[in-house]
Amino acid sequence: MHIGDRCATAGSIFLLVAAAAFAQGTPQPAPYPHDVVTLITHSSPGGGSDVFLRALARRLEPQMGVNFVVENVRGGGGARAMSRVANSPADGSVFYAATPSFVFTSLLSDPAHTYRDLDPLVNVFFDQEVVYTRSNGPFETFEQVIESARSSRGRWGAATPGSLERQALERLKVAAGVQAAIVSHEGGGDLILNVLNGTLDIGVGEAQEIRSQLDAGRLRLLAVFSDARLPGLPQLPTVKESGYDVVVTKFRGLMGPPNLPPEIVAHWELAIRQVLQDPDYRRVYSREMLSPGFMRQAEFGQFIGAFASDTEAFLRESRVIE
Known part of the structure; x- marks a missing residue:
């Protein structure tokens, strides 16, 4: 073996040892504190939130090292589902698939628990x-x-x-x-x-x-009901261009019991951001006309507050509520 070859070999060994030492000295994120997490939806099996949760769970399981269970808690336009989550421990074991429905139900009826009784976690998509x-x-x-x-x-x-x-x-x-x-x-x-x-x-x-x-x-x-034709369906007209000025977009996010620990929130913010970047999943959700709309907890909380205020103003203006 030539001297140059021996030096190259020694250098390679040094780099491997250094990399291992660096990895050992680098703090790794703690594992998620639960092996099983329940995701609640007010939707019936096959409904939009049910489909959203099951598709997301399949991608998150290897990412978070968690088994997800989707539970359909129907009744009261989401009122029963909100109570189910609001009464659950704030330990990262139970979350709710939030859409505009849980705000409308809170404003249009008098449920035991409303959107105000849940903590925002993250937003995932716009639909x-x-x-x-x-x-x-x-x-x-x-x-x-x-x-x-x-x-x-x-x-x-x-x-x-x-x-x-x-x-x-x-x-x-x-x-x-x-x-x-x-x-x-x-x-x-x-x-x-x-x-x-x-x-x-x-x-x-x-x-x-x-x-x-x-x-x-x-x-x-x-x-x-979008404000412009969809890239994936350019032949499909919008309601607005048909002469009726009605534009709506659904958000799809996750809410939890009140007082979620910061470390739980951090786990989810990282996992959702990473899974949305997965090329295979991107092809799946693009085909379903879902737009990635990742929002961290603070931003999502502000978004929910603004959406609820605008919705309440519209309902009062149209005299649906007094």
Whole structure:
């Protein structure tokens, strides 16, 4: 062996030893304090929040070294789910899938616990609301739905009474000057069934919860409540460009019991930020028209407060609440 080869070998060994020593001296984050974490949703199985949680959990399990259990706590437009979480220990073992529904339910009714009784954790996505109908039905365009509602009232479907979808349809009724009957459900899965069987003219929901029916050709998209056409569906018109100034966007985040420990929050902020950067997961959520909307706890808390204030102002202005 030449002297140069021996030096190169010695240098390589030195680098390996130094790297190992550095790694040993670098503090590593403590493991998550629970082997099992329960994620609560007010959605029925197959509904938007249920699908969101199950897809997210599959990506987070190897990231956090945790087994996730999704629990569907239905009833009261999210009131039972909020109470379930508010009464849970603030130790990182239970969280709630938060959407605008939990704010609407808090403002439109008198639940035992409201959004104010939960701690924000992180926001994960922003989600676009689409209008859909059955493929073998009479409607091929969004305007045909509006015209039908003008001549024969119409039957429109949304998820829970306190959902963003319900509020979007109420605002659409005012903008279009129609008196369509709006039927609420306990979740997106029930709503889809009533659109498919012809009980309802249209439904409003997220692409992820109707994806299987879209792929099977059973449902047809008619419009989206976003402020611009979606990059993945450039042919789909917005409700606004159809002449009705109604734009809504759903947030999808996580809330916990009050007084979450800072170390628990730090675990989740790191895990969510990393999982959203995973190329495989990015392809999945982009296909479902989900936009990454990561917000840390402080920012998410401010966002929830502003959203609730704006929502309450709208409900009072429209005399839904006094």
